[in-house]
Amino acid sequence: MRRSGFGRWVVAIPMCLLALATIYPMVFTLNVAMKSRREYVLDRFSLADHLTAANIADAWNSSGLGRYTFNSVLVTAGSVALLLLLGSMAGYAFSQLTFRGRRWLFLVCLGALMIPFQVIMVPFFRVLGQIHLLDTHVGLILAYTGQFLPFTIFLMTSFYSRIPAEIVEAARVDGSTTLGVYRRIMLPLGRPALLSVGILNALFCWNDVLISLLVMQSEQHRTLMVGVTALRGQYSDNIPLFAGGVLVAALPVIAIYLFFQRQITDGVTAGSTKG
Amino acid sequence: MPTASGSTTRGIRGSRRGWFAAALVPALALVSAACGAAASQTQSGSGASAGGGKLVVWDWHSGDATTKEYYAKAKADFEAKHPGVQVEFVAQPYDQYYTLLGTAIQAGKGPDISMFNGGAQMRDRATSLLPLDDKVGDLKDRLVGWDAFRKDNATYAVPVTLQGFPFYYNKAVYRKAGLDPEKPPKTLAELQTACAAIKKSGNACFNLGNKEGLGIEFFLSGFGPGVFGQAQYDAWLAGKRDWKSPEVKQIFDLWKKTNDEGWYNKGVNSTAMFMDQFTMFSGGKGGNVIGLISDTAHWKSFDEFLGPDLGVYKPPVSNPGQVTSTFLPAEGGIGYGVMKWTKDPALAVDLVKSLASTDAEKSFFEKAGAIAADKTVDTKSVDVKAAGEIVSWLPDSKPLLHTALSAKTLDLMHRLSQQLISGDVTVDQVLTQLAASDK
């Protein structure tokens, strides 16, 4: 099916163009970041004349992005860990266990999936204030968990429902308790799904601006993406500096993806229990 | 695949109610707790300023490199008077500023002191601010621009900078078009002649960005002094606005006509004002621009790129029948207000006073290019000709036309101005809608 010369080109040209379209904006950003502010103002689209890493360094130094990065890492790691734990637990229960109200509760989770954050922004803020978690890392971790848990449960449920009951039954016969099954079977078998869901969630948390802005009121608790966004205030026309910040924020994520991508896709194959 | 797990995954119909109810109990408990919060939404103490010895200030400037000195001076001034009290400036992204503040206000948790733009944004939130009239009497004479922070005869914020809309022009572009760079247009007729020449020479006559709809604000307030007679101008500010008057129609007709005649750079509706419009002007790609005098897009930021080629002029006389000379439209720009829920209002007011101290304002002017609200700031130290001219025009200035409008009417005007440019509405339809909105 991919042997005919014509067919190959029909596929290859659009794919190549699309690859260009995904890379070009990044290259463009890199080019802007390499320009001085004066150079940018005089011509936005020219190639950078004298390459300078000053903007990237400035973005990193002047704006406290180092501290913001620490906050982002802490909050992202905490949220992802909590999301995976709670999501896999609930996913196991919804897919493999029988209990009253299962369907109803699952519907509640699905319903929560349909609530955009803007819809609940103000009352959400009030609830979080009421339990004294505003402007704390725990508060933001809980906020992210609340935001992305329905999606995680949904994914884990559909993944676990593919695990054949024979495996679970076999473990039961061996004397495992229900929770034992979770620990001995669901967690190891769920590894590929947990990895991809974890990476998706990490991206969501890392890239979020809105929730972080609302929850973290003080400067020293800010997350990286908020710090970068602040570089592009309406009152700031220093686009090269902003571009530098964009790169600083995006590079670790791209690196992590390139590092893990084999595991995301290959891992799914290896761990797949389909048969 | 459909095997034994089928029977385990099936829910048991008919008896789920008990479980559902069990899950509802904690939910209801939370609901009732949160409802309590909803009822007592005000005066529940400030979240961000947890400690008594700490003041939290929200703004959108303290992150800028150019305002570092201003904030350092204000902080030092305050700490000298109140040792041991911590001050935290939190720079919020301007894009999200009022939404964040609004959320904080509705939850009754937020900063002790907030920065505001003069006009609608402050007035809409006056109920969350402390009236300051009896506390800032000693500032009344030194600072100007109070009107923009007043609502129903009460003052809610202390002006720190002034904001206004002068016409800046690029002398190099004028020269290229064969115009006299030292003679900026004084009347609309002269401006039209200049624009024709500039357009011929291959540049845009005006740089304009109306993506957010802000272009019309600058246009209305910028051209207003040359169109409205004195009485009409004052009546407009006082809330008696006749949208069907020939003068208002003249401004909106001009907005449409200038666009149709090709005064502007292409793609006005997709050009962002602060990111693109002023970048174009700084980059020498336009002859004129209606700019600001503080914050950004002002004499200092243009001076950086245009140097001695930067010129400035007052609104052109567009209606010679009624107007003989024009003035710079200007008023209080940004100011600081004290939030109602702050624990120690006197302390907060003292910090606001430090933020408006002469010494601090002087560095705001020199380093960040903001025209200070403090009359006593010595402006001689700055060697930019345009700055001197702007300062010399201030005594005759009058408030801006657009800031008298409500946020709702402004938003409608933004959208309609874009539709005028794309040709989807007529000027008469626009004025009918605006009149209905501005009641």
Next chain:
Amino acid sequence: MAVPAARRTTAARRWHLSEHKIAALVLVTPALLIIVGLRIVPLVLGAQYSLTGDGDRNGLFVGLANYRTLLDDPVFRTALRNVGLLFLALPVAVAVPGLLATFLFLKVPGHRFYRSVYFFPVVLSPVIIGAIFNILLSFDGPLNQLLGKAGIAPVDWLGNSHIAILSVIGVHVWATFGMALVIFMAGFSTLDQSLLDAARCDGATLPQTVWHVVIPELSRTIQFVFVTTMIGMLTGMFGLVYVMTAGGPGGATYLPEFYIWVTQGQMNSPALASAASMVLFVLMLLVGLAQIRLIKRATKEV
């Protein structure tokens, strides 16, 4: 099939069930507490809030007045109409990554490279993507320069009221197709290779293979991508609209989320914003319910 297991009455079964029940409680409760506390409760509060007034009538019960205001607001109607456009774009947003995943799965030359770069946009936050495309799509920007070289007149991508919403949707698809691609590829990895080999031996063309083998085998993955893409469109385009068009020109690119944000912030009308929120939620729920039928089948039929 649905013989209730609970009716079996041997002692062992009874013990087993109660252990089962407790375990289920332990497993589900923490997640539900968070979802109910941080999602459902705020939603209920918002519903209550939407029946109160703004400004002078703050806190007072006004019945459905806010909803009537919404109905009369042409901007809100535009926002709803644009949601309709999103639904029209949905099949494209699903088909593109689906096809790409197929090609990658069939190991077209350079598939490893493509797999890496196609994911790039996903790692950028919408605000950043919006800022980049703002420049790329500006009237004198690179895209129009490229078109100019091909002899095509420049297009005002973000300033033309008919084109702007399409530009924003296009950028959203660009920004998110990598995510759908990864989900599709995860689905492909469960695909039975022998079926494909059989198709190959039978001399099936690529379209035939896709139609007769891939789509039926991956029906669950496709449904899933449909649901997540739709939710992404309805809840994830705020940042793009905000930065790329600010709702303009003339309000042509408003989406409900953006309307809520503006009403809440600039307009300082939180109660009206809450009413708009409820409308958006009900809209999502209706679409969601239609999809839940599919999801239910996906999670139960195994």
